[in-house]
Amino acid sequence: xxxxxxxxxxxxxxxxxxxxxxxxxxxxxxxxxxxxxxxxxxxxxxxxxxxxxxxxxxxxxxxxxxxxxxxxxxxxxxxxxxxxxxxxxxxxxxxxxxxxxxxxxxxxxxxxxxxxxxxxxxxxxxxxxxxxxxxxxxxxxxxxxxxxxxxxxxxxxxxxxxxxxxxxxxxxxxxxxxxxxxxxxxxxxxxxxxxxxxxxxxxxxxxxxxxxxxxxxxxxxxxxxxxxxxxxxxxxxxxxxxxxxxxxxxxxxxxxxxxxxxxxxxxxxxxxxxxxxxxxxxxxxxxxxxxxxxxxxxxxxxxxxxxxxxxxxxxxxxxxxxxxxxxxxxxxxxxxxxxxxxxxxxxxxxxxxxxxxxxxxxxxxxxxxxxxxxxxxxxxxxxxxxxxxxxxxxxxxxxxxxxxxxxxxxxxxxxxxxxxxxxxxxxxxxxxxxxxxxxxxxxxxxxxxxxxxxxxxxxxxxxxxxxxxxxxxxxxxxxxxxxxxxxxxxxxxxxxxxxxxxxxxxxxxxxxxxxxxxxxxxxxxxxxxxxxxxxxxxxxxxxxxxxxxxxxxxxxxxxxxxxxxxxxxxxxxxxxxxxxxxxxxxxxxxxxxxxxxxxxxxxxxxxxxxxxx
Amino acid sequence: xxxxxxxxxxxxxxxxxxxxxxxxxxxxxxxxxxxxxxxxxxxxxxxxxxxxxxxxxxxxxxxxxxxxxxxxxxxxxxxxxxxxxxxxxxxxxxxxxxxxxxxxxxxxxxxxxxxxxxxxxxxxxxxxxxxxxxxxxxxxxxxxxxxxxxxxxxxxxxxxxxxxxxxxxxxxxxxxxxxxxxxxxxxxxxxxxxxxxxxxxxxxxxxxxxxxxxxxxxxxxxxxxxxxxxxxxxxxxxxxxxxxxxxxxxxxxxxxxxxxxxxxxxxxxxxxxxxxxxxxxxxxxxxxxxxxxxxxxxxxxxxxxxxxxxxxxxxxxxxxxxxxxxxxxxxxxxxxxx
Numbered sequence: 001x002x003x004x005x006x007x008x009x010x011x012x013x014x015x016x017x018x019x020x021x022x023x024x025x026x027x028x029x030x031x032x033x034x035x036x037x038x039x040x041x042x043x044x045x046x047x048x049x050x051x052x053x054x055x056x057x058x059x060x061x062x063x064x065x066x067x068x069x070x071x072x073x074x075x076x077x078x079x080x081x082x083x084x085x086x087x088x089x090x091x092x093x094x095x096x097x098x099x100x101x102x103x104x105x106x107x108x109x110x111x112x113x114x115x116x117x118x119x120x121x122x123x124x125x126x127x128x129x130x131x132x133x134x135x136x137x138x139x140x141x142x143x144x145x146x147x148x149x150x151x152x153x154x155x156x157x158x159x160x161x162x163x164x165x166x167x168x169x170x171x172x173x174x175x176x177x178x179x180x181x182x183x184x185x186x187x188x189x190x191x192x193x194x195x196x197x198x199x200x201x202x203x204x205x206x207x208x209x210x211x212x213x214x215x216x217x218x219x220x221x222x223x224x225x226x227x228x229x230x231x232x233x234x235x236x237x238x239x240x241x242x243x244x245x246x247x248x249x250x251x252x253x254x255x256x257x258x259x260x261x262x263x264x265x266x267x268x269x270x271x272x273x274x275x276x277x278x279x280x281x282x283x284x285x286x287x288x289x290x291x292x293x294x295x296x297x298x299x300x301x302x303x304x305x306x307x308x309x310x311x312x313x314x315x316x317x318x319x320x321x322x323x324x325x326x327x328x329x330x331x332x333x334x335x336x337x338x339x340x341x342x343x344x345x346x347x348x349x350x351x352x353x354x355x356x357x358x359x360x361x362x363x364x365x366x367x368x369x370x371x372x373x374x375x376x377x378x379x380x381x382x383x384x385x386x387x388x389x390x391x392x393x394x395x396x397x398x399x400x401x402x403x404x405x406x407x408x409x410x411x412x413x414x415x416x417x418x419x420x421x422x423x424x425x426x427x428x429x430x431x432x433x434x435x436x437x438x439x440x441x442x443x444x445x446x447x448x449x450x451x452x453x454x455x456x457x458x459x460x461x462x463x464x465x466x467x468x469x470x471x472x473x474x475x476x477x478x479x480x481x482x483x484x485x486x487x488x489x490x491x492x493x494x495x496x497x498x499x500x501x502x503x504x505x506x507x508x509x510x511x512x513x514x515x516x517x518x519x520x521x522x523x524x525x526x527x528x529x530x531x532x533x534x535x536x537x538x539x540x541x542x543x544x545x546x547x548x549x550x551x552x553x554x555x556x557x558x559x560x561x562x563x564x565x566x567x568x569x570x571x572x573x574x575x576x577x578x579x580x581x582x583x584x585x586x587x588x589x590x591x592x593x594x595x596x597x598x599x600x601x602x603x604x605x606x607x608x609x610x611x612x613x
Numbered sequence: 614x615x616x617x618x619x620x621x622x623x624x625x626x627x628x629x630x631x632x633x634x635x636x637x638x639x640x641x642x643x644x645x646x647x648x649x650x651x652x653x654x655x656x657x658x659x660x661x662x663x664x665x666x667x668x669x670x671x672x673x674x675x676x677x678x679x680x681x682x683x684x685x686x687x688x689x690x691x692x693x694x695x696x697x698x699x700x701x702x703x704x705x706x707x708x709x710x711x712x713x714x715x716x717x718x719x720x721x722x723x724x725x726x727x728x729x730x731x732x733x734x735x736x737x738x739x740x741x742x743x744x745x746x747x748x749x750x751x752x753x754x755x756x757x758x759x760x761x762x763x764x765x766x767x768x769x770x771x772x773x774x775x776x777x778x779x780x781x782x783x784x785x786x787x788x789x790x791x792x793x794x795x796x797x798x799x800x801x802x803x804x805x806x807x808x809x810x811x812x813x814x815x816x817x818x819x820x821x822x823x824x825x826x827x828x829x830x831x832x833x834x835x836x837x838x839x840x841x842x843x844x845x846x847x848x849x850x851x852x853x854x855x856x857x858x859x860x861x862x863x864x865x866x867x868x869x870x871x872x873x874x875x876x877x878x879x880x881x882x883x884x885x886x887x888x889x890x891x892x893x894x895x896x897x898x899x900x901x902x903x904x905x906x907x908x909x910x911x912x913x914x915x916x917x918x919x920x921x922x923x924x925x926x927x928x929x930x931x932x933x934x935x936x937x938x939x940x941x942x943x944x945x946x947x948x949x950x951x
Contacts, residue, residue: 057852086858095855108846110865111945122854157944173854 002072003030004181004213005054005098010067010081012049012058023049025237026067031181036207036214038228038245040221040260042278042485043454046237047217051183054080054215055100056090073097073180095122099174103186105166109158115142116154119173126177141172145202163344164195171202178210185217192343192510194573197554200227201566219484221264222556225249226564233257249560263488264558265517267540274495275488275517283439285496296369298504299338299355299472301330304364306350324350326528327364327590330506332521334369334471337498337505339519339536341512341551343574347528348508352474355506356394357385368392370471390420393465397477399457403449409435409460410445416467434463438493455486459493466497475507479514491517512555516540521599524548526574529590531583534600544602546579582608621936625929630688632925633700633918637684640914640921647709647912648676674707674915687918700922706915710908715919719901723923725794726900730889732816733823734881741828745835749843750862760832767829773895776822780896783818792897794819819896823889831874838873842866868942875938882931883924 012024024046031037039047052058054069069080074097083090099122102108109118119141120134129137135154142150145168158166167187174182184203188196204227207214216228224231224245232242233254240254252258262276306325325347332338340348353359355366357377367374370391380388393416396402403412410431417427432442438459449457458478465473478494479487491514498505509515515522516536523533524547532545543549550573556564572578576585582604585591591603594612604612648671655664671677675686675693685691687706689699698704705715748760783789790796795811802808842848843866851861890902897903901920908917940947 055853057849091855091857093855094853100850100853102846102850104846108850110847110851110869112868112943113864114944121851121856125854125856125860157948159945160948173850 002033003070004033004072005031005080005215006070006072007031007050007054008068008070010050010053010069011065012046012053012062013065014059014062016061022065023062023237024053027234027237027239029232029239029242031213031215032230033180033213034207034211035229036203036216036227037230037232038216038218038224039232039234040218040224040257041234042219042260042483044236045234047234048185049237050234051100051185051215051217054181054183055094055098056080056083056085057094071098071181092126095174095179096126096177097179098181098183099177099179100183100185101167101170101174101187103189105163105170105190106158108170109166111157111159114155114157115161115169119169119176122173122177137176138172141176142169144206145169145172145175146198147172162195163191164198167191167195167199168202171199171206175206175210175212179212181213181215183215183217186219187216188223189218189220193512193551193554194343194569196223197556197564197566197569200556200564201569203227204566220556221249221261221484221558225558225560226556233260246560249558260485261558264484265488265491265513266558267513267516267552267555267562268559269517271537275492277488277492278485279489283493283496284436285500286437287500296374297331298334298369299330299332299506300367300369300374301328301351301355302365302367304328304351304354304361304366306347306354306359306361323528325354325361328525328528328530329364330523330530332472332504332506334504335498335502336520337507337518339515339522340506340508340525341510341515341522342525343510343551345527346525346574348525349476351525352394352476352506352508355474356392357388368472386420390468391471393468393470393473395458395461395465395473395475395478398481399454399461400481402461403457405449408446408448409440412449412460413445413464413467416464420468430467434467437466437497438463439489453486454482455489458482458486458490462490462493462497466501469501470503472504472506475505475509477509477511478507480509480511487514494518512540512551524551527576529603530593531603532601533593538597538600542600544596544600546583547573550574581605582612618937621933625933628929629922629925633688633922634684636918636921636925637687637914638680640909640912640917641680641683643912645912646676646914650912651709670707670709687915700919705919708908708913708916710911710913710916715916718916719904719919722899722901722904725898726902729794729816729819729898729900730823732820733827733889736820736824737827737831740824741831741835744828745832745839746862746867748832748836749839750858752840764829764832767825768833770825772822772826772889772892775825776818776892776895779818779822787814789814789818794898819889819892819898822892822896834873835870838870839866842869845869872939872943875935875942878935878938879928879932882927 007027007029010024010027011022014021014023027046027050039050041047049058049062053064058064064081067081070077071080071093073093078089078093080090080093109115116135116138120129120138123129123134123137138154139150142153147153147165147168153169158169161169187203188199191199200223203214206212216223218224228245230243231245231248233240233248233256235254235256241248241252241257248257249261252261256278259276259278263278265275304325305323305327308322308324309320328347328351330338330340330351340351342348350359354361355377360378366377368377368388368391369375370388375384377388407415413431413434414427417430422430431445435442435445440456440459440463444452449460452460475494479490482490494505495518497503505518507515507518519536521533521535522539523530524539524545525531526547532539532543532548539548540552543552550568553565553568577587579585585605589605591605592609593601594604594609595601648667652664652667655667673694675683678686682691686693687699689697689701689704693699705719708715708718711718744760748757751757780791784791794815795808799808799811845866848861848866851865852858856864889900890906892898893900893902905917905920907913908920
């Protein structure tokens with residue numbers, strides 16, 4: 001077969017302080033024309049290095065030590081590996097025959113230049129087109145990737161766009177020269193599920209139109225199952241498995257791939273089935289404690305609303321406001337987990353912050369029952385508030401940004417205890433105990449966060465949250481910044497700790513599979529309102545609301561039997577006006593929650609609700 | 614946007630007013646003033662006529678009134694003995710030391726000061742920016758090391774020492790007269806071709822001396838900024854598009870690294886006037902720096918007050934320029950985000 005890009009024996013080595021490190025070891029791979037090859041592996045497996053090596057944009061400390069990359073994009077084959085890194089030949093291939101899109105569309109676009117300028121640039125560089133021509137072609141490209149108003153988009157800046165539109169702009173930028181090969185490095189990892197589905201659909205459509213080949217770098221097997229034709233699996237810099245998608249995913253041969261498939265939460269898991277982490281953690285979970293029995297729920301959120309005022313606009317104009325949370329009510333039983341699901345901007349994090357008392361609600365109240373009856377969290381002060389802080393703790397999304405790099409792990413774990421007056425001796429013992437609980441060596445207490453991997457850092461974050469023996473943990477996207485291979489570890493750890501310590505969890509996430517695995521009851525939020533709430537079983541098996549259905553339909557499932565229906569992902573699902581009757585809400589209409597079976601409530605329009613009653 | 618600028622101008626004038634009060638009272642803090650000291654001196658020598666003249670001046674400038682009235686008269690908010698005649702009306706006051714209006718004493722010096730320092734500033738940027746770019750893109754090479762070492766030398770050598778050495782050699786090799794901004798023979802001549810040529814020749818040494826320290830500092834900062842920006846993903850994006858390296862560098866990381874320097878303009882302008890006093894003294898440049906020093910020592914209050922007000926005004930104007938430039942340069946600020 002005549003491959004578009006044929007990689008043979010490619011090795012890449014990094015110079016580090018501790019000597020040479022081989023990131024890629026004798027990789028041989030063919031990228032066929034017009035097909036999508038998914039390159040799968042965990043972080044550090046060498047997938048991004050492969051992409052950078054193809055474009056010859058490796059970091060300065062890295063070099064290609066052997067092998068060749070034969071590219072037959074036009075006429076006679078060129079060995080990319082033999083080109084000079086800043087030579088004119090490789091430059092004429094970059095952006096013209098081989099283009100690349102990246103994971104984080106915000107940081108990959110310059111905030112100082114307009115979208116139109118940056119997209120048309122490749123055109124101007126390669127063809128010497130003038131501004132007028134490049135603007136015309138850019139408008140065309142923007143239309144093709146689905147910008148609603150491409151003319152206006154030319155003059156916008158990246159930070160004015162949503163994450164989905166930014167990634168569309170990146171795609172337009174990559175495709176403006178109609179490259180033969182598109183390298184997509186985790187193109188949807190930073191996006192919401194619904195946006196992800198749209199971008200995947202877009203990539204598929206563009207491939208059909210232009211016949212380009214796609215090298216898709218990802219760790220998400222769901223994405224692979226849905227848009228790849230072929231799969232190659234990298235593990236520690238070596239190719240361990242490759243072949244057509246159906247063969248590789250149905251009959252995984254290499255133990256790493258088998259383990260990877262086992263480690264991802266799926267919707268068709270049996271009740272009570274546990275994920276199998278790729279590398280099991282050895283946490284010492286304390287013996288289960290009898291959860292304090294409470295008469296009512298531990299946390300009740302009653303009709304909470306929050307409106308933010310944007311910066312005042314022009315003189316004399318009334319300040320613009322954004323309704324982040326509107327009349328949200330939640331209830332969480334002791335020892336159980338409540339999942340709060342929604343896309344970015346749906347208001348779920350604002351709710352979590354109000355529960356933490358980091359923000360005050362405009363209306364409504366939040367009741368917390370620490371054992372002495374429910375008390376309004378926002379009416380607490382002095383000693384009572386101080387005590388409340390102990391009982392509710394937060395686990396952050398980003399384990400890199402949430403640990404102070406200048407504090408040792410011991411200091412990080414001790415700080416909450418110092419604040420709450422735990423004596424020195426107890427603190428020391430507690431630190432050791434906490435480390436065992438989250439499966440880390442006590443000897444690591446004197447090290448700094450940078451010495452740990454992402455998964456280990458998140459465990460430190462969990463240990464810090466547990467140090468004051470809280471009753472309730474608020475988990476804000478606890479695994480979305482982590483590699484799939486460690487997600488399972490963290491989720492299992494959280495489950496075990498919950499059982500042992502009788503904790504209650506509020507888990508905030510856009511990852512439905514994670515929520516499905518963790519939560520007992522689930523509330524779905526859209527534009528600041530809860531649109532559906534139900535037990536886990538009912539919500540995932542019998543979703544009713546169109547928004548919930550759209551969210552579920554957009555999750556790419558790793559099993560080949562449930563492919564995404566790309567025709568259904570239109571992007572209208574979060575617009576209440578476009579919902580079908582009886583869910584349709586007029587602008588500004590709140591609608592009302594109606595119980596359709598026990599514990600399963602859904603938001604209907606007033607009219608429909610009255611008719612039903 | 615225009616509303617913003619107007620609002621800024623308003624706050625600027627209020628700030629200037631506050632500064633003027635501060636300046637005036639600080640100058641007035643030491644007991645006595647130039648004239649009373651002078652009168653005491655004259656009395657001791659018994660020159661009755663001069664004493665009478667000094668007393669006339671005291672009366673004319675209202676120096677016999679309470680300090681707050683003196684201040685208001687100086688600013689021009691209150692009629693003095695000669696009616697409204699203060700800074701607001703364009704009357705910069707009288708220099709007792711020189712026995713001339715402040716405007717006459719300071720006039721030429723102001724423009725020469727700006728000339729010398731703006732030249733130095735341009736020199737700094739012309740040298741520092743290319744050096745920093747070279748140094749950042751050739752990190753850990755011999756060239757980078759050479760630039761770095763030269764930079765440190767420039768930082769470490771005191772300006773006045775360098776000034777002396779350069780004066781000596783400029784005189785020896787090029788026959789340039791020592792000190793001043795033009796040949797002393799031309800001092801009272803009108804500004805004709807010869808005087809301008811002399812001025813340009815004399816400008817070289819002060820530019821180098823004043824500029825070198827700043828150049829070194831700027832290379833270091835710019836290099837560090839650029840290195841940060843070079844590691845950013847959008848730089849990789851530009852490379853992946855196939856942009857030639859220099860063009861990509863100038864368009865993306867360089868432009869991003871400019872912000873802190875633009876924000877610094879506000880500090881640069883006043884530094885122009887007050888920062889080079891030592892060098893001006895050594896090189897005997899006819900700039901305001903030495904004048905200010907002298908005026909403060911002799912309690913020549915209107916002269917000192919005016920120069921300080923001028924510096925304050927420059928600071929505010931510099932701040933305004935840098936804010937407006939930032940708005941123009943950075944869409945994030947323009948859109949009020951960030």
